[in-house]
Amino acid sequence: MMMKKSVSALLGTGLLFSAVLPYQAAAEQPPFIQHGGENVLNAAQIAQYDSMAGEGGAEIMAYDTASEKAFVTNGAEASIDIVHVSSLGEQDYQQLETSKRVAMSDFGLENVSNITSIASHPSEDLIAVAVVSDPKTDPGHVVFLTKNGEYVHDVQVGAQPDMVTFTPDGTKALTADEGEPASDYSVDPEGSISMIDVADGAVEAGGLEAQTLTFSEDMLDEKVRTDSRGTALQQLEPEYVSVTDDSSTAYAALQENNAIAEINLETAEIERVQGLGVKDHSAEGNELDGANNGRTEIEKLPLLGLYMPDAIDTYTVDGQSYIVTPNEGDARDYDAYSEETDIADITDNVDLNADHYEGYTQEELDAVVDDGILEKMGETVITNENGQVDGTYEAIYSYGGRSFSIFNADTMELVYDSGSTMEDITAEAMPEHFNTDNDEIQYDGRSDAKGPEPETSVIGEINGTTYAFTALERFSGVMVYNVTNPAQASFVTMISSRDFTQDVAGDVAPEGLAFIHADDSPTGNAVLGATHEMTGTVAFYEFTAAPGGDSNEENDQVFEDVSRDYWAQPYIQNLHDAGIVQGRPDGTFGSSENVTRAQFAVMLSRMLDLDTADNGQAFEDVPGWAADEVNALHEAGITTGREDGSFDPQASITREQMAAMTVRAYEHEAGSAEAADVSYEDSESISPYAQSAVEKAATLELMTGTEDNLFQPKEDSTRAHAAKVVSMLHGTLEQ
Structure with missing residues (x-):
């Protein structure tokens, strides 16, 4: 039954756009919102795990089908939390408890600072944990544990392993060794990919060594961002790795470089690094709200967004591989060097050139500048590393795309981008909380800096339909798009279990997503686990196809003037x-x-x-x-x-x-x-x-x-x- 909210909580649009379910006092269930798509996909929050550690208590989750356990990185307690989820579905909603907490100090490693990632082996009794050293510029480690949390072995990898994963066939473990510089730039290690052979009981046998895959400048195309401080190779910072279903190829997101690296796992070589280009926010469909002015104004602006994806995923359609990117954006910002600035700092040195913008003629561009668009966006966060010609800014580059994209993995051609729909939909669904922050309820508070901030994307299949789930870190929601046909992806629904009546309550700031297929799920239906960093919680959402609803039909545009991304x-x-x-x-x-x-x-x-x-x-x-x-x-x-x-x-x-x-x-x-x-x-x-x-x-x-x-x-x-x-x-x- 739909909950009746106070009218003040409904204000902000001519129509109410979201269904909000009530708290269940016994289990302290957060409010749950599903906006749109109920005729296609039903969603419900069926459980929450609370680490009781607050901020940082839940960051990344891995799931093991055989044991029905979830493994959660707990940065606040420097530990791994093991949670039994076999009871999911036995009640409409339940609070899950820690089954076991494994402290990083139990690994027997010295001079380590934090845990960044975790992965569960697809068939063996093995999990892999990425551990960063102290200082972070030293080589890091992958620690192998049993699925009961018992230490097995550890392997040294590159500096600052930010993500670890197993290949689907279970033969290799891979890490993205980000290699960020020290804050004073006294040390700046080169980023790398580490590959560990874990086939045929190799971990238990011991004596493992990681194979370090390094970059060279001839791998980089002209779109890769390497105009910052340090050498080109020092600037390369692998953030996340995704592996194709056949375990032959891996793709690594290099976020600050606005690029994707392709890794041949059969030859153990990085083959190429391709830049992603920019998103023109002056083009139709790419509008955004670029100013914190207490209003929702999604409009075309003279900004070029650097996609800069974080946690990517891959999938294959008819033999063609595609990369799904959450276009978060991230700056190099250290004590000794920062590229981050705002428009007010460069206004006296700007002469915008319409050649960089699809949506303006030079006359139109000059007119909007004369009308004060740069002053309006004075606090908008941008990079000072791009856009200058002979010392003058001809274009303005911002961080992220406020969207998710689909790229052809072979050509890195943009196949689909969700345009302005993430801001459109959040403005429609929760107008009074549009572009709020994750640590404070502040209407329009993030419009000048990456908006809702897409953090991570995962692919999942439900009843024969392929969906992309993308977490919005700042707004605290998950957007769901039908991507069965990559070129005709369409919005389906948005969910959130954030309690918007308080600054930080419910489930806030989704950092990682783990999709559990119906065949592997304790409930018999698809489940999405979403770790929420600010609240230290994991939300478990169950998805079922609506009765009579064929999600694949969503890709058929019924009316010529009703696009798949149109709000209605x-x-x-x-x-x-x-x-x-x-x-x-x-x-x-x-x-x-x-x-x-x-x-x-x-x-x-x-x-x-x-x-x-x-x-x-x-x-x-x-x-x-x-x-x-x-x-x-x-x-x-x-x-x-x-x-x-x-x-x-x-x-x-x-x-x-x-x-x-x-x-x-x-x-x-x-x-x-x-x-x-x-x-x-x-x-x-x-x-x-x-x-x-x-x-x-x-x-x-x-x-x-x-x-x-x-x-x-x-x-x-x-x-x-x-x-x-x-x-x-x-x-x-x-x-």
């Missing part, structure tokens, strides 16, 4: 699939056009499946195509028409009229609804006949006001908003 697409799709809307003969839907009273009446009548038997014509001015549905609504008491006896079918329906008809439709099916105690700034403008309906619409979480606490009762509604309201009503009545 799931709701329009839902109504289309249910036979409630068909669109126009030319194949369009007309989302932004006003919806007429007749059109809305037809949508409501079809959604309610009212009896349209001929009971005479209630209104003489209703055209034949809508007459049966309007008559059925009239017979049901859902519409009464105008005072003069007409229906006025071609008039646009206002928000208060929509609220009145929607609430009557609900009460026709479900009985009387409660009216919320709501007061809008323009309440006096609401017609007396609609006052109660507006209050009930807020209670039902179907319609509410703007972030300025206005209901705008006399404003016309669009066809997209009508689809949203009818789809939400349909979902409410189905529960």
Whole structure:
């Protein structure tokens, strides 16, 4: 049953966009939000593991199918937490407890500082733990443990191993040795990839050594960022490694270098390093909010975003490998050197050139600069290493893409980018918490610095459909996209279990994701484990395909003017699939056009499946195509028409009229609804006949006001908003 929130928590948009489930006091369940896609994919939080260590208590998780254990890195306690998850699904929700905590001090290593990553062997009784030395510029270690946490062996690897993984065939362990410099740059090790042969019981036999795979400058293409301090090879910093399903190739993200390295695991060689280029935020579809000004303004701006992905993943479609990148962005920022600055620091040295921007002519670009766009973005965080020509900034480069992307692994060609949809969707779902931070609830607080901050992406398959799950570190949510067809990826849903009533509560700052296939899951359904760094918790989310929902159909664009990333697409799709809307003969839907009273009446009548038997014509001015549905609504008491006896079918329906008809439709099916105690700034403008309906619409979480606490009762509604309201009503009545 959908929880009824206070109206103040619903404010901020003309329609409520998220379902929020209540706390279960006995288990202290965080509030759970699913926004969109309920007709395709059902999501629920079924468990939480709380390390009780607070910030840093849960960073990366690995899962073992055979033992049904989760292994969690606990940076706050310098340990590995082992958690039994075999009971998942036995209750609607449960709190999991630590089964065993293995301290880093138990490894027998000296001069080590922290644990960064963990991996579970696909078939043997073995886990691998990446351990950074103290100082971090010294060679690090991979420690092998049994899945009960008992020490087996350790191997020295390159400096600062930031990630460890096993190949799917279980023959090798790989680390991304980031090799960051000391803060004073007194030491700056070269980044590397370490490969350890773990086949046929090699770990238990002992005597292992890592093979260090090094870079050379001739591997780098011209897009790789190496214009910083130090040599080119010192600047290369492998962050994360993903391996293809056939265990033949690995791809490493070099975040600060805005590049991907390809590693041939059969020859044990790094073959090439390819830069990812930039995301032009002046181009249509790539808009962003670039300023902390207390407003949600997703607009085209003269910024070029460096993708700079963190935790990547790979998958294969029809024999072609693809790389999925969460475009977080990261700067080199040390005591002795920093590339990070803001626009205000360079304003006197900027002469933007439209040749760098798809979305502007030179005249247009000069005009927006003259109008003060650089002053508006004065605090926007950028790099000082890119964009200068002869000492003058012709372009401005920012960190990250505020998106996830799909690249062809062979050519590194961009196949898909989610554009502005992550900001669009979070603004729509939680408007009062748009671009908030992870340590503080602050509306619009991260717009000048990487926005929601995509941190990690994983691929998972549910009922034959391939999804990309991307964690938003700052906002604290997980975005889910259908990527079955890489070139036509589409948004499906967003989930979050952050408690937005407090700065840090619930599950905050997802750092790592682990997808558990239904065949390997204790529940028999797909489960996503999400480690949350700020709260030291792991959230376990269960996903099931909605009854009758074929997720692959989401990649078929039903209407030419409703893109797969359009905010109302799931709701329009839902109504289309249910036979409630068909669109126009030319194949369009007309989302932004006003919806007429007749059109809305037809949508409501079809959604309610009212009896349209001929009971005479209630209104003489209703055209034949809508007459049966309007008559059925009239017979049901859902519409009464105008005072003069007409229906006025071609008039646009206002928000208060929509609220009145929607609430009557609900009460026709479900009985009387409660009216919320709501007061809008323009309440006096609401017609007396609609006052109660507006209050009930807020209670039902179907319609509410703007972030300025206005209901705008006399404003016309669009066809997209009508689809949203009818789809939400349909979902409410189905529960």
